[in-house]
Amino acid sequence: xxxxxxxxxxxxxxxxxxxxxxxxxxxxxxxxxxxxxxxxxxxxxxxxxxxxxxxxxxxxxxxxxxxxxxxxxxxxxxxxxxxxxxxxxxxxxxxxxxxxxxxxxxxxxxxxxxxxxxxxxxxxxxxxxxxxxxxxxxxxxxxxxxxxxxxxxxxxxxxxxxxxxxxxxxxxxxxxxxxxxxxxxxxxxxxxxxxxxxxxxxxxxxxxxxxxxxxxxxxxxxxxxxxxxxxxxxxxxxxxxxxxxxxxxxxxxxxxxxxxx
Amino acid sequence: xxxxxxxxxxxxxxxxxxxxxxxxxxxxxxxxxxxxxxxxxxxxxxxxxxxxxxxxxxxxxxxxxxxxxxxxxxxxxxxxxxxxxxxxxxxxxxxxxxxxxxxxxxxxxxxxxxxxxxxxxxxxxxxxxxxxxxxxxxxxxxxxxxxxxxxxx
Ligand SMILES: Cc1cc2nc3c(=O)[nH]c(=O)nc-3n(C[C@H](O)[C@H](O)[C@H](O)COP(=O)(O)OP(=O)(O)OC[C@H]3O[C@@H](n4cnc5c(N)ncnc54)[C@H](O)[C@@H]3O)c2cc1C
Ligand code: FES
Ligand code: FES
Numbered sequence: 518x519x520x521x522x523x524x525x526x527x528x529x530x531x532x533x534x535x536x537x538x539x540x541x542x543x544x545x546x547x548x549x550x551x552x553x554x555x556x557x558x559x560x561x562x563x564x565x566x567x568x569x570x571x572x573x574x575x576x577x578x579x580x581x582x583x584x585x586x587x588x589x590x591x592x593x594x595x596x597x598x599x600x601x602x603x604x605x606x607x608x609x610x611x612x613x614x615x616x617x618x619x620x621x622x623x624x625x626x627x628x629x630x631x632x633x634x635x636x637x638x639x640x641x642x643x644x645x646x647x648x649x650x651x652x653x654x655x656x657x658x659x660x661x662x663x664x665x666x667x668x669x670x671x672x673x674x675x676x677x678x679x680x681x682x683x684x685x686x687x688x689x690x691x692x693x694x695x696x697x698x699x700x701x702x703x704x705x706x707x708x709x710x711x712x713x714x715x716x717x718x719x720x721x722x723x724x725x726x727x728x729x730x731x732x733x734x735x736x737x738x739x740x741x742x743x744x745x746x747x748x749x750x751x752x753x754x755x756x757x758x759x760x761x762x763x764x765x766x767x768x769x770x771x772x773x774x775x776x777x778x
Numbered sequence: 779x780x781x782x783x784x785x786x787x788x789x790x791x792x793x794x795x796x797x798x799x800x801x802x803x804x805x806x807x808x809x810x811x812x813x814x815x816x817x818x819x820x821x822x823x824x825x826x827x828x829x830x831x832x833x834x835x836x837x838x839x840x841x842x843x844x845x846x847x848x849x850x851x852x853x854x855x856x857x858x859x860x861x862x863x864x865x866x867x868x869x870x871x872x873x874x875x876x877x878x879x880x881x882x883x884x885x886x887x888x889x890x891x892x893x894x895x896x897x898x899x900x901x902x903x904x905x906x907x908x909x910x911x912x913x914x915x916x917x918x919x920x921x922x923x924x925x926x927x928x929x930x931x
Pocket of ligand 2: 815818820823824837838839
């Protein structure tokens with residue numbers, strides 16, 4: 518690691534102010550950033566820790582929405598998001614217990630790893646990402662592998678999820694990293710079904726709209742029997758070919774739908 | 779450099795550290811507590827696992843300055859007050875839950891965190907909880923047995 522200073526502000530205003538400096542970078546759970554710093558792939562002069570700011574932590578439920586502070590750990594979400602069980606279950610399957618005790622929802626969404634779990638939940642739920650300057654709909658937020666709509670110095674404050682009637686996340690874990698080789702999140706709302714896929718595509722999380730259309734008419738595993746996920750643009754690597762990932766998308770979508778009915 | 783104060787195994791420790799110091803390095807190099815091992819240094823193996831305010835954390839993936847003001851427990855703080863092995867440690871010995879012993883401090887710390895959360899875990903619960911702890915020697919079987927025995931003890 519190159520040398521840097523760490524600041525630990527206790528208010529959001531101080532953090533926002535500190536992050537105006539181009540040489541400063543936010544530090545949340547560090548589960549992605551610390552390995553990146555060790556590889557010298559990042560060289561900030563200052564890290565601004567977001568984990569001592571009470572406003573950025575905690576979970577609340579109101580009027581059919583769950584609000585999660587950006588610095589809330591995966592372990593907290595797994596434990597306390599009882600009003601949205603599929604989301605709590607997803608958080609409880611991220612990495613391992615020690616990773617869940619440090620890693621945060623804000624860090625995951627800001628990083629936008631193409632295999633991250635929360636991105637599938639955010640996109641399938643139609644979540645809203647609230648930053649220090651604006652609200653961003655999940656549909657406009659994920660811009661490709663490790664790319665998001667966040668501007669320089671903009672920080673996520675909280676993420677709001679509308680609670681679906683029923684939902685399920687099914688993950689096929691990559692055996693070494695425990696990230697999703699493919700993960701599929703299916704959520705049913707009064708106005709329709711959304712299916713989001715993570716881990717599979719070069720461009721990161723995406724919606725499988727053919728499956729959504731089929732499921733809108735009938736939420737049953739058989740509804741997607743006639744469909745095949747397109748393998749164009751899917752990741753092909755040592756862990757699996759594009760065709761293999763396309764196959765997994767359908768298998769996991771079927772499992773999710775079965776779990777919902 | 780930042781001055782930090784951490785309670786480590788119940789003893790208050792203060793030091794001036796570079797901000798980039800990892801908690802794992804602080805424990806091993808500043809405090810000489812070499813029971814916390816560094817296996818991968820990439821957040822995968824769990825050999826460096828310690829408890830920070832009671833929660834299992836990979837100390838190679840947390841900065842020492844972030845632990846300022848917390849209560850840290852390492853393998854050196856696991857034995858009973860009279861120096862005898864705690865029930866988890868004794869069960870690892872009894873059931874051959876270790877061979878080379880490199881992963882063992884992390885395994886014991888994970889096991890302790892699990893049993894605090896879930897005093898009566900099934901075999902599946904144990905295997906799932908140990909997802910972030912890698913052992914190259916035992917094949918895990920006797921580690922699971924040891925934890926089951928510790929839970930029953
Ligand atoms: C062994 C292992 C297994 C894992 N398995 C999974 C898995 O199965 N599924 C999964 O989804 N993830 C997995 N992860 C990643 C984990 O979820 C991390 O928590 C996540 O990638 C980053 O969150 P963090 O809080 O640690 O962020 P950090 O590492 O602290 O930060 C990541 C990036 O986000 C920025 N940032 C952080 N917070 C904010 C904010 N509020 N606003 C703006 N920018 C911010 C930082 O500047 C940095 O660029 C795994 C990680 C490890 C080490
Ligand atoms: S040394 Fe920390 S996880 Fe391997
Ligand atoms: S006993 Fe050798 S690594 Fe586990």
